[in-house]
Structures are given as structure tokens and as C-alpha cells.
Amino acid sequence: MRRVICKAGDTAPGTVTVTLQRGDTVVIVRDVPAAVCRNCGEYYLDEAVASKLYRQGEAAVQRHAEVAALWGSACGENPAAGSGFAPFPYVRTSQ
Numbered sequence: 001m002r003r004v005i006c007k008a009g010d011t012a013p014g015t016v017t018v019t020l021q022r023g024d025t026v027v028i029v030r031d032v033p034a035a036v037c038r039n040c041g042e043y044y045l046d047e048a049v050a051s052k053l054y055r056q057g058e059a060a061v062q063r064h065a066e067v068a069a070l071w072g073s074a075c076g077e078n079p080a081a082g083s084g085f086a087p088f089p090y091v092r093t094s095q
Contacts (some may be wrong), residue, residue, distance in 0.1 A: 016043045020057040027057045029070040054062025 014036035020027040032053065032093070035044040062066040 005042055006037060006040040009037040011035035011044065014048065017051060018045075020053065022057065022061050022090075025057075025061045025065050025068070027060045027068045027070065028059075029053060031071050034051050 012035070014034060015031045016034045017034045017038060018032045020029075032045065033049055034045050037044045056068075056070055
């Protein structure tokens with residue numbers, strides 16, 4: 001895939017850290033599979049991965065989390081949990 005913004009690099013499969021924010025909620029997801037520009041580091045998510053990210057972000061907003069740290073393996077699943085993205089041990093919620 002040719003980069004749209006820098007036009008100087010091609011993308012390659014890799015993983016990135018994605019940060020989502022809405023209001024007082026911040027969701028940080030590590031190891032997200034993406035197509036990453038070899039030149040500038042800009043990344044593209046496929047529709048299935050983006051959908052999972054948005055669902056996790058919405059769930060964090062619904063439970064009034066202030067900070068939620070999540071991870072996804074290269075296949076977008078947590079092998080220990082079975083499927084989806086899994087939270088790190090630390091999730092801070094507001095009361």
C-alpha cells in the first residue's frame with residue numbers, strides 16, 4: 001500500500017499503539033496489527049481491527065473509565081482470554 005500523506009514510503013505489516021479519547025476517558029491499546037509506513041510511521045488499520053478498537057473504547061466510556069490500558073496480539077486476540085482485546089491489570093475508573 002502506497003502512503004497517502006508522505007508519498008515516500010510503502011507500508012508493511014506491523015503493530016502499533018493506538019490511543020483513543022472521548023471526554024474524560026483515555027484508552028491505550030498496544031500491539032495493534034496495522035499496515036505501517038516504513039518512511040514516516042503513519043499506520044492504517046483494517047476494518048475488523050478498527051471495529052474491535054472502537055467497541056473496546058465504547059465499553060470503557062460506558063463503565064466511566066478514566067484510563068484503560070489494553071493489548072492485542074498480532075492476530076487481534078488475547079490467546080489467554082480467547083478473543084478480543086484484553087485489559088492490562090490496571091484500569092482506573094471514576095466514581
